[in-house]
Amino acid sequence: MRGLRTIELPLPRNERAARRPSPARRAVRPTKGLPMREDTGPDTDDPAYERFHFLVNAPALFNAVVTAVELDVFRCLADRGSASFEDLRQFTGLPAHQLRVLLHAVCTTGLLERHGGDYANSRVAGTLLVSDGPDAWRHILTGWKEVYFPAFARTGEALRAGTNTALDAHPGTEPTLYGRLAHDPPLEAVFHRAMSAFTLKSVDALVAHEGFADVRALLDVGGGDGTTSTRLTARYPRLTSTVFDIPSVSKIAEQTTAPDFGERVRVHPGDLFADPFPPGHDAVLFSHVLEIFSGEQITALLAKAHSVLPSGGRVFVYGYNVSEDETRGWYSARLSLYLNVLASGQGMAYPARDYERWMSEAGFTGVRTLTGFPYEHGLTLGTKA
Ligand SMILES: C[S@@+](CC[C@H](N)C(=O)[O-])C[C@H]1O[C@@H](n2cnc3c(N)ncnc32)[C@H](O)[C@@H]1O
Incomplete structure (x- = not known):
């Protein structure tokens, strides 16, 4: 049996x-x-x-959950404690049959519970899907739905071609998604809102690292909308940070995050390959950036950071690390696929040992990695002798 x-x-x-x-x-x-x-x-x-059985149904169920988020079903249930089908029909405005289908789908995920005729949030949904604060999962899920997941349908094609073929869904000629999004400001805003929200899920562990305590001027390369720099300068009152990113993203940083800290967070628009790194910093941070590129490019960027740092200056590389045996890590796996199918056509959530090797090749000493950060993150550190 x-x-x-x-x-x-x-x-x-x-x-x-x-x-x-x-x-x-x-x-x-x-x-x-x-x-x-x-x-x-x-x-x-x-x-x-x-x-397996969850996985093969997950694409449909993911979209059902995002739809429930968009319809504010979880927030409604959080406000009311529970609600009848008829209450939810009136609240969402969905036709009764379609609401029945949606609620069934979301119940199967365990995010909604049904007791008698009433629906309620599960504990996980109450914790993760009700908030709409800056770190809310709703922003992350919207970004994944709008940008990432349409591209994943082309995974086989992109992996066979050895390049990010899904990029052709985005207007422009730039070789990466980041450059192309500048042609679609609303989508770029969705993307950076999602990125900021997900960064907030792992940034506190980075900010708590004692190595930032004696840094005075940080260069945050590929710093996005300034979320990380803002958190760091809030924690370390004597720290200033320069957020280096492409011009369209620098504009987002200026409008959203940086004004909170005025002079202590500055933006510096530029291309991290074509333009020089601005001097005058005693540390360089690459947070969720190096994984976009090849080993050769990463070594060049680390060497570029080395060249602008004074003696004793430090480099911090923060991001996803695949497990050493490259068999575990759902978040790392998803990121690596996204990079190869859509964002850059290369890169991955490299294991820590790769970053350590490239850092040493770029001239840094005292290279080591701290592990165990949230969401499969690691922090690799080096010092300029
Ligand atoms: C994954 S995001 C990381 C943002 C931020 N550091 C964080 O941790 O949330 C990568 C960032 O690198 C920037 N970037 C990619 N290619 C770049 C380039 N060639 N020059 C400057 N910035 C670039 C993107 O615009 C984007 O903001």
Whole structure:
């Protein structure tokens, strides 16, 4: 009987069944010669089977959950505690049948619960899907839905071609997504809002690192909308930071984050390959940037950082590290696929040992990596002798 499971089937609608007292449905047990089996192998306890069944339905379920977020279903339920189907129909304005389909889909994920006729948020949904603050998952999910996930349908094509073929969905001729988004300011805003929200999920561990305590002038290369620099300068009152990014993103940084700290967070528009790094900094931070590029480019960028630092200056590389054996890390895996299919056609969530080697090749000493940061992150450090 290993590999066989009891499953519930609705009774056929015939006269006898209709007259039969409860239960209206009954469990059907597999019988010899007529197995009714789910698609499991010899070891039914292997959690990989459950993951498989969730995974193959996940693209549809992901979109159902994002739709529920967009319709503010989770916020409505947080405000009310619970709500009937009719309440939710009035709240969302969805046709009744379509709402039924949506609620069923979201219930299967465990994010909604149904008690009698009423719906309520699960604990996880209450924690993760109600907020709309700067670090809210709703911003991240919207960004993934709008930018990342349409591209993933072209994964096979891009991996075979050895380049980011999905980039052709975005106007422009720039070789990376970051440059192309400048042609679509609303999408660029969605993208950077999502990036900022996800950065906020891991930035506090970086900010807490004691190595920033004696830094006075930081160069935040590829610093995006300034989220990381803003957090760092808030924590270290004597720190100033220069956020170096492409011009369209510098504009976003000026409008959103940087004004909070006036002179202490400055923006410096430029291209990190074509333009020089501005001098006058005693540390350089690459946060979620180097993984976009090849090993050769990363070594060149680290050498460029080395060349503008004074003796004793430091470099910090923060981001996703795939596990050493390159078999684990859902977030790292998704990031690496996104980079290769869409963003740059290269790069990955490199293991820490790769960053350490490139840092040493670029001339830094005392190179080491701190591990165990949230969301599969690591911090690789080096010093200019
Ligand atoms: C993944 S985001 C990281 C943003 C920020 N450091 C953080 O941790 O949230 C990568 C950033 O690198 C910037 N970038 C990519 N290519 C660049 C280039 N050639 N010159 C300057 N900035 C670049 C992008 O515009 C983007 O803001």
